[in-house]
Amino acid sequence: MSMWGGRFGAGPNELVAQMSESVSYDKRMYAHDIKGSQAHAIMLGKQGIIPTEDSRKICEGLEQVKEEIESGKFEFKESLEDIHMNVESRLTEVIGDAGSRLHSARSRNDQVATDMRLLLREDVDEVVQLIRGTQVALIELAEKHTETIMPGFTHLQHAQPIVLGHHLLAYVEMFDRDASRLIDCRKRFNFLPLGAGALAGSTLPIDRTFVAEHLQFDGLLQNSMDAVSDRDFCIELVSDLCILMMHISRQAEDMVFWMSQEAGWIELDDAFCTGSSLMPQKKNPDMCELARGKTARVYGDLTSLLTMMKNLPLCYNRDMQEDKERIFDAIDTVKVILAIWAPQLATMKVNKDRMYQSASDPALMATDLAEWLVRNGVPFRQAHHRVGGLVGYCKEHNKSLDQVTLEEMKTVIPESNEECLALWKPENSVRLRNVIGGTAPNQVAAQVKRWKASSFMKAEEST
Structure with missing residues (x-):
């Protein structure tokens, strides 16, 4: 018998039943559904809505159902549609009529909203932990490369020398914001919907605050219609995951380029690369490429959620089953990528000589000459123009900047002197960028030290 079938004279069409079922994927919420149901049953007994003995039987019966699911003995039935009805049906088989009392003062609408929040709390905690692991791997790698010089890019063109550690720590900052967003999102959705019923609350004397405290929610959702129809928390969470995946994708692209023959700056371990079915010499950074591709997949998940919700009237609509x-x-996509990311980073081998060679073009130090002029009283716009003139002179005469004599330099930059001829080494360039947030090795070492003092790094060191 369908749990909503009293109104209907016949069961649903077979195809309708197939389209309606969600247990094939929402069964992953079984533990959270049972946890929420136990809290609800305890409250019903405490409030005298159901006999205390029935409340006890329900809680014990739900434990048995949980054990059956976890041991693989439980038979999920698509005819019962979802995880809620599967659990309740089996509960009633186990303990009899007492099980039919469980659904007093609740609807599947507020039940699923509660289950989702219980599940997503754990998922957020796991993703944040994986982010922290990735940050640890980056910090440890950066610490080894506070003086490893490489070119920094704008517009994918060599711009100025930087140190590799500085580049890696940029991603630590990004991932830290990702963790912060997820933690903040978790705080925002950790409020209890249960007790909202289908949309209007209940005439029964329920105690929602008791259930919220029992399930460790921070409070109650205050409007029953919003409680059952809100999916902002899903959209916000996936939006945060999209930003996280964007950061992963950017770093993936960096590593794909760094590993190319054109750069030859790094090598990743064979365990994180694949070969070609045709070309025996190939070693491809496939995990990086898959991360880029799966970023699009997570973006698609967000677009689906936003599109699903955009025209829905209050309150609950069956469309929302698609969330x-x-x-x-x-979540699953982000978890698998993050689980790979930290171990992959830990295997990165750096070709310091190739990186240094790539950063040694004197043109990358053109800004250093302009800033030398500023330090000697020349307004920046004039300094920029004069150094640009020197670059043009070198191009015209097929010379690099470090091949220009002082006499030639003075024809374009009258203020120049012998000091200017020493500006063309990348190690001097990075050393002079000794400002907070700059790429000077001692500044990067200070960044590493700051990160190593963070709570998640200390927790990692203690394990």
Whole structure:
């Protein structure tokens, strides 16, 4: 018998039943559904809505159902549609009529909203932990490369010398914001919907605050209609995951380029690369490429959620059943990429000589000459123009900047002197960028030290 079938004279069409089922994917919420149901049953007994003995039987019966699921003995039935009805149906088989009392003062609408929040709290905690692991790997790598010089880029063209550690720590900053967003998102959705019923609350004397405290929610959702129809928390979470994946994708692109023959700056371990079915010499950074591709997948999950919700009237609509596959897919995708990311970073081998060679073009130090002029009283715009003139002179005469004599330099930059001829070494360039946030080795070492003092790094060191 369908749990909503009293109104209907016949069961649903077979194809309708197939389209309606969600247990094939929402069964992953079984533990959270049971946890929420136990809290609800305890409250019903405490409030005298159901006999205390029935409340006890329900909680014990739900434990048995959980054990059956975890041991693989439980038979999920698509005819019962979802995880909620599967659990409740089996509970009633186990303990009899007492199980039919469990659904008093609740609807699947507020039940699923509660289950989702219980599940996503754990998912957020896991993703944040994985982000911290990635940050640790980056910090440890950066610490080894506070003086490893490489070219920094703008517009994918060599711009100025930097140190590799500085580049790696930029991603540590990005991932830290990602963790912060997820933690903040978790705080925002950690409020209890249960008790909202289908949309209007209940006439029964329930105690929502008791359930919230039992399930470790920070409070109650205050409007029953919003409680059952809100999916902002799913959209916000996937949006945060999209930003995280964007950062991963950017770093993936960096590593793909760095590993190319054109750069030859790094090598990743064979365990994180693949070969070619045709070309025996190939070693491809496939995990980086897959990370880029899966970023698009997570973006698609967000677009699906936003599109699903954009025209829905209050309150609950069956369209919202489509939220689960998208949120689960986004979380699962992020988890598997992050689980790979830190170990992959730990295997990175750096070709310091190739990096240094790539950063040694004197043109990368053109800004250093302009700033030398500023330090000697020349307004920056004039300094920029004069150094640009020197670059043009070198191009015209097929010379590099470090091949120009002082006499030639003075024809374009009258203020220049012998000091200017010593500006063309990248190690001097990075050393002079000794400002907070700059790429000077001692500044990068200070950044590393600051990160190593952070709580998550200390936690990592203690394990």
